[in-house]
Amino acid sequence: MPVETMSAHETVGDVYRQSLPVILVSLVAGLFAGTILGTDTMRNGIESVPGLLLLLPAFLATRGGVYGSLGARLSSGLHQGLIEPYFSRDKRITNAIVASFINGMVVSVFIAVVAFAVLIGLGRSGSLLELVGIMVIAGFLSAVMMLLVLLSVIFIGYRRGLDPDNVIGPVVTTVGDVFGVAFLLVGVYLVGLVL
Numbered sequence: 001m002p003v004e005t006m007s008a009h010e011t012v013g014d015v016y017r018q019s020l021p022v023i024l025v026s027l028v029a030g031l032f033a034g035t036i037l038g039t040d041t042m043r044n045g046i047e048s049v050p051g052l053l054l055l056l057p058a059f060l061a062t063r064g065g066v067y068g069s070l071g072a073r074l075s076s077g078l079h080q081g082l083i084e085p086y087f088s089r090d091k092r093i094t095n096a097i098v099a100s101f102i103n104g105m106v107v108s109v110f111i112a113v114v115a116f117a118v119l120i121g122l123g124r125s126g127s128l129l130e131l132v133g134i135m136v137i138a139g140f141l142s143a144v145m146m147l148l149v150l151l152s153v154i155f156i157g158y159r160r161g162l163d164p165d166n167v168i169g170p171v172v173t174t175v176g177d178v179f180g181v182a183f184l185l186v187g188v189y190l191v192g193l194v195l
Contacts, residue, residue: 014163018162018163018166018167019166019167019170022166022167022170022171023170025170025174026170026171026173026174029174029175029177029178030173030174030177030178032178033177033178033180033181036178036181036182036185041185042181042185045184045185045188045189048188048192049126049130049131049134049188049191050119050124050125050126050127051112051115051116051118051119051124051126051131052115052131052134052184052188054115054118054119055111055112055114055115055131055135056181056184058111058114058115059108059111059135059138059139059180059184060176060177060180060181062104062107062108062111063104063142063146063172063175063176063177063180064172064173064176066100066103066104066107067100067104067143067146067147067150067172067176068168068169068172068173069100070096070097070099070100070147070150071150071154071164071168071169071171071172072165072168073096074093074096074150074151074154074164075154075163075164075165075168077092077093078154078158078164079165085154085155085156085158085159086155087151087155097147097151100143100147101143101147104139104142104143104146105136105139105140105143107139108135108136108138108139109132109135109136109139111135112128112131112132112134112135113128113131113132115131116128116131127195129195130191130195133187133190133191133194133195134184134187134188134191135187136187137183137186137187137190137191138180138183138184138186138187141179141183141186141187142176142179142180142183145175145179145183146172146175146176146179149171149175150168150171150172150175153167153168153171154168
């Protein structure tokens with residue numbers, strides 16, 4: 001039904017119908033991310049890397065900011081008919097994906113540098129190389145996962161009649177939190193093997 005002919009009640013009902021299941025899944029996944037944070041492995045990782053706890057909230061927040069912007073751009077492009085809801089070699093889609101990936105990586109390294117500066121400012125020791133290494137690994141892995149999930153949800157959902165604006169916020173937040181925490185742990189482990 002065209003939006004112009006839908007009543008306010010129908011519009012609100014449509015938004016709830018599309019977003020409520022995603023929000024419920026987001027809630028459960030958020031609890032899972034919290035469970036990962038509460039594990040002994042994560043606690044040991046946080047204790048073994050000075051500054052990791054400093055960069056955790058910023059890292060998780062920027063996943064939503066960077067990839068939420070990409071989701072909004074793609075959603076707008078679909079609504080305006082500028083892009084098709086398929087994985088293609090459309091230059092606009094490719095440019096948006098590359099820009100988001102680069103932004104995510106640059107922000108990840110910046111967060112590591114700021115966390116290191118805060119450590120030094122507080123008179124604590126830490127390793128800039130270790131923090132940057134962890135953030136590069138976590139930033140790269142989370143970028144790949146975020147892009148795969150984001151593009152799939154937007155394009156497949158749109159083809160099935162879902163409005164990406166109703167679902168992309170909870171999806172980006174959930175995937176960013178769950179995989180961000182997990183990939184930080186992977187980064188700690190891999191950097192620990194090298195350094």
